[in-house]
Structure formats: C-alpha cells, structure tokens
Amino acid sequence: MDPAFIDRLSAQAESLDQAGLYKRERGIASGQGAAVRLADGREVLNLCANNYLGLANHPLLREAAHRAIDRYGYGVASVRFICGTQTIHRELEQRLAAFLGTEDALLYSSCFDANGGLFETVTDEQDVIISDALNHASIIDGIRLSRARRLRYANRDLASLEDCLRQARDARTRLVVTDGVFSMDGTIAPLAGICELAERYRAVVVVDDSHATGFLGATGRGSHEHCGVMGQVDLLTGTLGKALGGASGGYVAGPRAVIDWLRQRSRPYLFSNSIPPVVAATTLRVLDLLDSMPELRERLWANTRWFRQEMAALGFQLVAGEHPIVPIMLGEATLAGRLAERMLELGTYVVGFAYPVVPQGAARIRTQMSAAHERAQLQTAVASFAQAGRELGLIK
Numbered sequence: 001m002d003p004a005f006i007d008r009l010s011a012q013a014e015s016l017d018q019a020g021l022y023k024r025e026r027g028i029a030s031g032q033g034a035a036v037r038l039a040d041g042r043e044v045l046n047l048c049a050n051n052y053l054g055l056a057n058h059p060l061l062r063e064a065a066h067r068a069i070d071r072y073g074y075g076v077a078s079v080r081f082i083c084g085t086q087t088i089h090r091e092l093e094q095r096l097a098a099f100l101g102t103e104d105a106l107l108y109s110s111c112f113d114a115n116g117g118l119f120e121t122v123t124d125e126q127d128v129i130i131s132d133a134l135n136h137a138s139i140i141d142g143i144r145l146s147r148a149r150r151l152r153y154a155n156r157d158l159a160s161l162e163d164c165l166r167q168a169r170d171a172r173t174r175l176v177v178t179d180g181v182f183s184m185d186g187t188i189a190p191l192a193g194i195c196e197l198a199e200r201y202r203a204v205v206v207v208d209d210s211h212a213t214g215f216l217g218a219t220g221r222g223s224h225e226h227c228g229v230m231g232q233v234d235l236l237t238g239t240l241g242k243a244l245g246g247a248s249g250g251y252v253a254g255p256r257a258v259i260d261w262l263r264q265r266s267r268p269y270l271f272s273n274s275i276p277p278v279v280a281a282t283t284l285r286v287l288d289l290l291d292s293m294p295e296l297r298e299r300l301w302a303n304t305r306w307f308r309q310e311m312a313a314l315g316f317q318l319v320a321g322e323h324p325i326v327p328i329m330l331g332e333a334t335l336a337g338r339l340a341e342r343m344l345e346l347g348t349y350v351v352g353f354a355y356p357v358v359p360q361g362a363a364r365i366r367t368q369m370s371a372a373h374e375r376a377q378l379q380t381a382v383a384s385f386a387q388a389g390r391e392l393g394l395i396k
C-alpha cells in the first residue's frame, strides 16, 4: 500500500468536513415509515424518505413479500439470461409496461443501472444526446458512457432545448433526456413542450420518472400522464425504490424493439444479478394497490398542499410548485446542517443537501411528504420548523 494514497483521501475527507459537506449516515433501528426509531432509541418523525405512498412498510406489502419468499425463495443466484428469469420477473415487466403505456419494459438492479445501461446501448458517435442541465447523476454518468455527441440545455428551458435540437440537425438520432421531476427542486419537466419540439425535430424523448411513477397524474402513471403526453414520451426509466414500495430495482420501458435490443446488449442488465424474486412479486402487488387504493395518492397530495401552505405562511423560502418534494432554501451548507440538527433535537428527521448534490450557495433542506403522514404529525413538524427557524433567525 502506498501511504500517500491513504493520506490524500483522508485529507480530502477532512477538507469536506471543514466545509460542512461531510455526510454522516444516521442509523435507523426500525422499518421505514412516517416515524422511525433511531439507533440511539429516539422516536422521530421522518420527513426525508422517498416513501411517497407510505408503502415501504405497509402490512399488505409485508404479507405479499412473505408469501413470495415462501414460493420463490430468497435469491436466484443468476443473471437473467442464464437462469435468473422467474415467471414473476417477466410478468412484472409486462405489468409495468401496461401501467406506463409502453409496449414492453426491462428490469435492472436499480434505476441508476437502467440509466447507466440505456444510452451507450442505443447510440454511437453518429448520434446526439441532449440533456437537461439538472438531470440526475445516473443520467449524466450513463451519457458519459456513450460515444454520442452531448449537448446540454438549461433546466426546463424550451428555447435552450430548441437551440440544441437545431445544432443536432445532422445527427442520425437525436435523444432528448430529462428527469420527469427534478429531485432536488420538486419541479416538473415541461413535457408537453418537449414532446412538441421532439415531434418537430424528429427526436426521441427519454424521461426518468423516478420521482413521479405511482402518484403523479390522475391515475399515478407519472409525469407523462400529468402533462397529457402519454404515448408521446418514447422511453421511461424509473425506480422500484421510491413510491413503488421502496425496496430497490429499476427499469426502462418503451417500444418493443428498443427493449429487445437492451435485453441483448445492455451491460448492467447482462452482467448483473436479477432483482430478488421477493421484490418482483411484491412490486406486482404494488401495481394492484395503485389501482385499488387511490386514497393513498389523495392523502399524499392533501398532505403536500397543507404542508406547502403552512411552511410558506411561516415565511420559509420554498421552491414553488406542487410536488411532495418541498425544498426549504437556506443558501449556506452550514446553515442547512444546523437547521437539520436542531430539527432532530425537536423530534423531526430532515436532511440538509449541499454542494455537489445541489449548486454552490443553494443548500437546502429537502422535505418529502408521504401518504403515511398523519396530519397531527405534520402539525408537529411545522411547529418544530417554526421554533427552529426563529432560533436561527430564518423567520420572524
């Protein structure tokens, strides 16, 4: 071992810590839910999970998961194309495709892998990928793996996108890729405008709907349903790790020819284990519940409207919008950290986000609403924000 290697990384971590950017993970000793028990025994309200529909520890899913383990076992010890395809893996792909309104779908170990395995497999140097500036890290990394030319347009800016499309006129294929919902802001991509431009410039539209599938749109199909463009978004990527039960797993959904090609050549699909059968089977149960329990979505949206209204009335600076991601803007990383610490002392678990996850000087606390939150719990959280915000001089 070269000691200089260890010294360099230790010094880098130390300077992160001095800048208030060092992340410390907090142990949770209970299941995921509206409230959680921390490793030190404290029970706290939880406002930072992607558990939008409150399904992560729902009794119906626990029951489905137990049944699935009894029937299909724990793991498959194989990639899909060798002996890792159980009937439920294929059934889930077909059900996801039907739910999203596409011809087919392909499962990956995560949405990070789905985005990592999509772009290099369907493009080469003759193509151009046009990406929103605030797209998720997994899209950025996935595009880096491709040999296609890359162009970036300003966040949600249709004029900037059109400029890129003009520059890419000579390309064989133009791919426009955007998050459906931007995870640090909770803002929704202007998909109607994007699809209209894509039609005009003959581009393929790819949407990562990780923060939308299951609850955005009248029936929870996602941002394409919300924006009235189901059938016009060509490819969707998404996660099983958020609203759809919160375990892990991802997918690409789209035209059969694309999915077939990914199944042949996409590296994170070919060279990585199948998702555990318990996750496949339980996600099938989630898809049933999305149709049979619309009250989960209704509660999520009611909680979101109430919380946004109360926090704005207190004088906090929120990113405007309607999504259950409700960012409280603070600017300095250290301030976000101090507010999160004080909130925890007062009994509510929230997390500060700072550079490089968000731009320099745009540190924030990202709160996330859930259908699992009772109104009384949100009232407690808002009262704590009021107290902590006054103590830190953030509000009057």
Ligand SMILES: Cc1ncc(COP(=O)(O)O)c(C=O)c1O
Pocket: 109, 110, 111, 112, 113, 136, 138, 179, 183, 208, 210, 211, 238, 239, 240, 241, 248, 249, 250
């Ligand atoms: C927009 C977006 N895409 C992809 C991912 C990655 O999803 P997964 O956890 O399934 O890898 C996330 C999760 O943070 C996300 O927010």
